[in-house]
Amino acid sequence: MTIRCPIFQFLRGFTGTLIDCEHGVCGACTIEIDRTPARACLMLAVQADGSTLRTVQAVAPQPGRLSVLQEAFRRHHALQCGFCTPGILMSLDIFLRTTSQPSEVQIRDWLSGHLCHCTGYVPIVTAALDAAQQLRERMRIAKAVVYQDFSADAVVGSREAQARKRIAVSVKPQAGEIAFDQLCNRAAPDALPRADANAGSPRNVALPTSR
Numbered sequence: 001m002t003i004r005c006p007i008f009q010f011l012r013g014f015t016g017t018l019i020d021c022e023h024g025v026c027g028a029c030t031i032e033i034d035r036t037p038a039r040a041c042l043m044l045a046v047q048a049d050g051s052t053l054r055t056v057q058a059v060a061p062q063p064g065r066l067s068v069l070q071e072a073f074r075r076h077h078a079l080q081c082g083f084c085t086p087g088i089l090m091s092l093d094i095f096l097r098t099t100s101q102p103s104e105v106q107i108r109d110w111l112s113g114h115l116c117h118c119t120g121y122v123p124i125v126t127a128a129l130d131a132a133q134q135l136r137e138r139m140r141i142a143k144a145v146v147y148q149d150f151s152a153d154a155v156v157g158s159r160e161a162q163a164r165k166r167i168a169v170s171v172k173p174q175a176g177e178i179a180f181d182q183l184c185n186r187a188a189p190d191a192l193p194r195a196d197a198n199a200g201s202p203r204n205v206a207l208p209t210s211r
Helices: 066-076 085-098 104-113 121-168 180-184
Strands: 030-034 036-039
Touching: 030 066, 030 085, 030 121, 036 085, 066 085, 066 121, 104 121
Parallel strands: none
Antiparallel strands: 030 036
16 A cells, blocks of 8 residues: 555445545545544545544444444435445434434535435435434433433432431441341341340441442
């Protein structure tokens, strides 16, 4: 590789990165460099030294499985010859990661740097809007699951705190320490040490940390 080698030549093994105009106009060679779309025909390979680079092969979550955006493209027939598709997918993938609820105007403006001679852009925009909706729904479900888990942990934590408080105010030091995990395992009430009513005021006991 020479110092003037364009990055698209360096990426020849990644067949999804296509070259058409070689002037940065058509957008077919769009890749992602440090979370930003870039034209592979206008950048030298040495300029990407130390950067994080993604091509269209990284859009799918795993081999044999399409991403939400790719599924939307297939569902809405958003490609015909497919030559412009890799670059459009890369741009929209970056866009939808930063814009959760885009409008049609925003999507059309974002795609203004891509040329498509087949579809007329309508199914592409429709697919992008559909993908954005699907991603929002997945995020809503994920947040709901996290909230439920957090609520359950909060309830458990509250019960543990109350149990610690009850033990602290009722157990004298000479009565011995009780491991907190015994309480979590629902030890029999008779197994818990009791305060001596004739020994004076109860005092706090340092509890061992739970395992």
